[in-house]
Amino acid sequence: STAGTKFKKLCMQNKLKLLDASVRHLGTDINYVVLENMYAELKEKVEFHFNSSVDDLEASSDGYRVICGDTGYECDQCIVSVGRSGSKWMEKICERLDISTKSNRVDLGVRVELPAVIFSHLTDELYESKIVYRTEKFEDKVRTFCMNPYGIVVNENTNGIVTVNGHSYEDPAKQTENTNFALLVEKHFSEPFKDSNGYGESIARLSNMLGGGVLVQRFGDLIRGRRSTAKRIEEGFVRPTLSAEPGDLSLVLPKRILDGIIEMVYALDKIAPGTANDDTLLYGVEVKFYNMEVQLDENLETTHKGFYVIGDGSGVTHSLSHASASGVYVARKIAEK
Ligand SMILES: Cc1cc2nc3c(=O)[nH]c(=O)nc-3n(C[C@H](O)[C@H](O)[C@H](O)COP(=O)(O)OP(=O)(O)OC[C@H]3O[C@@H](n4cnc5c(N)ncnc54)[C@H](O)[C@@H]3O)c2cc1C
Incomplete structure (x- = not known):
């Protein structure tokens, strides 16, 4: 300090x-250990798909459809966390879903x-x-x-x-x-x-x-x-x-x-x-x-209900601790519901 x-x-x-x-x-080096521990904790509860890029995201009347190649996943709560490397992708999705951004x-x-x-x-x-x-x-x-x-x-x-x-x-x-x-x-x-x-x-x-x-x-x-x-x-x-x-x-x-x-x-x-x-x-x-800032409310939710953006991809956080905290924050908000 x-x-x-x-x-x-x-x-x-x-x-x-x-x-x-x-x-x-x-x-x-310690970062690998942290990630490994997180994976060990979650692997029985969460379905992981490594090396699979999400091509598209669509809003439907009752939720969202996440498209990866030929496969589509339906959900009513969708949290996007694509980091800095996903900034272009995020921009495209915001444009399509009519979510305001600024940069x-x-x-x-x-x-x-x-x-x-x-x-x-x-x-x-x-x-x-x-x-x-x-x-x-x-x-x-x-x-x-x-x-x-x-x-x-x-x-x-x-x-x-x-x-x-x-x-x-x-x-x-x-x-x-x-x-x-x-x-x-x-x-x-x-x-x-x-x-x-x-x-x-x-x-x-x-x-x-x-x-x-x-x-x-x-x-x-x-x-x-x-x-x-x-x-x-x-x-x-x-x-x-x-x-x-x-x-x-x-x-x-x-x-x-x-x-x-x-x-x-x-x-x-x-x-x-x-x-x-x-x-x-x-x-x-x-x-x-700086990732373009996605328009979010105090719950990190977009104007589309149930659609959240966390981490550096949101343009709100710019570091490991803040990105992590934003994830915990949204998880708690959803759990409260
Ligand atoms: C070399 C380097 C050093 C850094 N050092 C520090 C530091 O010392 N302290 C600090 O606080 N921060 C540091 N940072 C920044 C830190 O890494 C980020 O702030 C943090 O990782 C953001 O977390 P995130 O989960 O939002 O995004 P990320 O960790 O970037 O995770 C996003 C993930 O989404 C994936 N993704 C993107 N698009 C898609 C898609 N379409 N489909 C599927 N997956 C996708 C990406 O491949 C990535 O794995 C550093 C960054 C770099 C590059």
Whole structure:
């Protein structure tokens, strides 16, 4: 927990704000155990169908019909939980069932990877520090996100677009010598533009076009206005944990976003000296797509009676704990009936 930590003052002195947060780290490896336990608990009570995608969902006079290939399932209460990867599917269903949606935010940036010792004074005490900075030039908000001490950087594939993400293991044998975290710039759009995810996708596509996937660049190369090369990365002191194409992020990210990231790297360098070293690696692009927000009432029920949307697919939750809680909440509401 960040409660009472001395780092709050240090951050404040350097124009950074350390948010109040309690973090419970499970680790990618423990997550498997949690899922296995849930499965063991439920397998006698619930019919599971793995690797079967739901193609369609129809509303009928007395309930809903869930269509998977040639098979259809009838129900009077239907809970949809398709996560971020199901956002396009969700959009299609909402359009068809005439359920309102809105989307006006996307967070764009990079994933930073550096030697774990540079951040260890923060990560050993707090594990994850959620730090916000307001840029001098544009007064945009830049924040650290998803900090992975001793973790690895990974590709994330959302509807065919490859972006970057990170995770870490609880088991010390699987940990690395690096820490990674995202630096994201919040982008809110005003009327008439509505397709914030489309904007994020276009920028991610640009990096995929130039690098065939995720690009990686040394901070020193970015500042000098040159692309990174395999040789320069090889000669650096930071061993990348993801094999990405060395390139130039300034050809991908809009100036306003890139300026914000550079300002934030220098601000973080004041509380964690070494963050702005030439060899610090920046992977791009990291995009935090916000699922369009589905119009739901306080029970997470749509305008169609008995049709609920939970988890990140609803656009209401954005994390494991919130997504899980939304499921428990709806289950209780239905049980009450
Ligand atoms: C690399 C990475 C690291 C993360 N780290 C963290 C973290 O440290 N802390 C945190 O709180 N959150 C983290 N998150 C976010 C977290 O994973 C999500 O917030 C959470 O999983 C949302 O849960 P959900 O049940 O709503 O969706 P999901 O977990 O995405 O589950 C939705 C499921 O629905 C399936 N699906 C989609 N469409 C269909 C369809 N048409 N038919 C059938 N099935 C379908 C998907 O395949 C998926 O299995 C991370 C995410 C990633 C990718």
